[in-house]
Amino acid sequence: MAAILEARNVTKRYHGLVAINDVSFALERGEILGLIGPNGAGKTTLINLISGTQPPTVGSIVFEGAPIDGVPAYRRSRLGIGRTFQIMRPFPGLTVLDNVAVGALFGSAGGAGKLSEAQEQARRWLAFVGLEKRVDQRADALGGPDRKRLELAKALAQRPKLLLLDEVMAGLNHVEIEEVIEVIKKVRAEGISILVIEHVMKAIQSLSDRLIVIHHGEKLAEGKPGEVLTDTRVVEAYLGRRRV
């Protein structure tokens, strides 16, 4: 299986601070790759580099075999890279339906031509994530968990080939987390490759085919969840070095 996404020696520096340091990895088509690491390790920065929100200082991002450095964010969306944001970004004044319709209008390969078509597609994705009851509400009237579903639906409506999920489970309770896990599995069943950033360990263990651990901007470990989570370096990174 060819890799749908590759990071090659990617480094990101801001004003002397090194946020990401020489990170390389590959994400296989149809795979769910988990990205974990302590707070501030650089996970969201990595996602920003992939989605085009920021450019890498050194190194290259390769999507479907072609390097996409220099391709602006909006065009990456059209190529098939979708993402959610940790700090959610709904369109507050629009209805839930229209929020998702924007995704359908502008997503991969140009999206739907007409508004009515886009809204139909939006309904489908909203049902997919379980928000069909809130279709006509204003986006800023939604509560936390529903906002996350909306974020997800917006990204899905763009028909991405690769979906970048940034902490979709933060602040959710057990039941809600289970629901989200199911939805993510359904997304993979649609043929979409997924890169998930998550702090909720149980969730990411059950979801991911493979895991990558980032610490201080560097790739600390990579492999199957079972191996990675028992790796002593990873444990130390999370728990600190105080072992007497």
Added chain:
Amino acid sequence: MKLGIQLALAAVGLAALATLPLWASPVIIQFGTSALILAVLAQGWNIIGGYTGYSSFGNSVFYGLGGYGVAIGMVQFQWPFAAGLALGIALALAFALLIGLPVLRLRGHYFAIATLGLAVVMTAIVSNIEIAGRNIGLIMPLVRGDTWFYEGSLALLAATTLTIAWISRSRFGFGLIAIRENEGAASVMGINTTLYKVLAFALASVFTAIAGGIHAYWITFLDPESAFDIGLNVKMIIMAVFGGPGTVFGPILGAFVLSAISEILASKLTSLASIFFGIVIVVAVVFMPRGFADLVRRFRQTRWRYFQENIRAHSV
């Protein structure tokens, strides 16, 4: 009310307004023309400010360029009005595309100030240009009757409003709205924000320039101060904002109502007209900062408490 119904009602209104010169006095026709031109300006601002969320304080530049296109074309080159208008539109478009590109990268009040600065710069530049008559200005031949200008302005308003109606249901329009609601999200969702912003600015520039051209030809006199009148910017914004920004008909309502009240007060209490405008702005911003549309929508539930709530929400 669905857009289709609104448009049908508007068509009726349009037909009614078109017959105005048949039965109204010259004073009313003139007032009508002014109000229509202001409505076009408000709608022009609506495209870039209301739908896209970029509050331009410099649309008066397009207005002035349209006016000067007509004036220079007709006075210096003896062109017919249409050719002068084409020149004005070309100038405005060039400005929107060339200057719009860097300026639209600015956010929030910096964009507002930059456009305000541009309005001042243009006034200053044009008052130094020989062919534009420097700061003395140009005088055009008076050829047409008032009715021609009235119907022309009405046609322009109709065209502008139809365009906005199309925008409100189109992919382009949704892109603009998305930019307004959350530009960062819009760009990662596949919207070429730079292109869309510049296009919106260009569209606004065209309608505003035509309004300026018609106005200049009507008044037959043009000088930098009046052509690039900076106070116009605030006027068009107030009208659009209180009528309802980001709606198809709101700015028209705002323009007509504010013009009417201004005119009535002007005739009853003569010299008070200009101060009226200032007082209305202050009162309106304090008591109904979200515009007429919001007032109408929420008044039924909250009645007089509406005003109190607004103040409490926004005061310290």
Added chain:
Amino acid sequence: MQLLWQIIVNGVLLGGLYALMALGLVLVWGVLNIVNLSHGALIMLGAYAGYYLFTGAGIDPFAALPLSMLMLFILGYGIQRGILNLVIRGPMFNTLLITFGLEVVITYLAQVIFSADFRTVNPPYAGANFELLGATVPLVRMLAFILAIGLTLVLWLFLEHTRIGRGIRATAQNLVAARLHGVNPRRVYALTFGIGSALAGAAGTLYGVVSQINPYIGGALTAKSFAIAIIGGLDNSLNVVVGGLFLGIVEALTALYIGPTYTDVVSFGILVLVLIVRPTGLLGRTA
């Protein structure tokens, strides 16, 4: 060379006054986040205050400064307390609109009360000059410059070293924290706007001595103050002084080498360029 020196001296003198003009605007902007489109109108009122104190009560315009500043302070305090405090926590756009409305009202009232005639303040020493290394310096301009810079210093000292001044700065940075420390925001805001207005008034009184005044100068002065504020950068008083001096010198040079009618083109052209290329201003650090 001699001419160039004269031009630079002219520019610096003008620049000092410019700095004072912009100072009140920057204070209000920085602390209250209010972009005051009526700032120029307040300067205009200060000019008329100086004019009437001189022609009506015979008070020397420079000596009248404390009085005109006091009058504008009271006016500003009232405006903030009575009107602006009601909208200050709303979208900033609203403060732009409402201050514009105030500008219209103030200008209109001024025109009605003071009439539209041009006025000047001509104290008996108005024509006096002295020599500075070969350049001719009008006495009134020199005095205006000294007072302008002096007031700027006083403001800076006030904000840094007095309790009230620090209270103002604290409120600017963190309203919630300031409240917890017992600061009454309504009064602090009104105080700040009052001080900003007083500074505008001072600039106006000085302006009236070196230039003609009429009720309509407000708009242009607001625009000019904006240019100075943005070009210098909004962070502190020093930036404003730099911005004022820079613009003063640039305008003087433009008037000589390009033409006096081009000063606005250059000044506002630079404003637009600064906004595009370096929005924090020549010296500023925070956006």
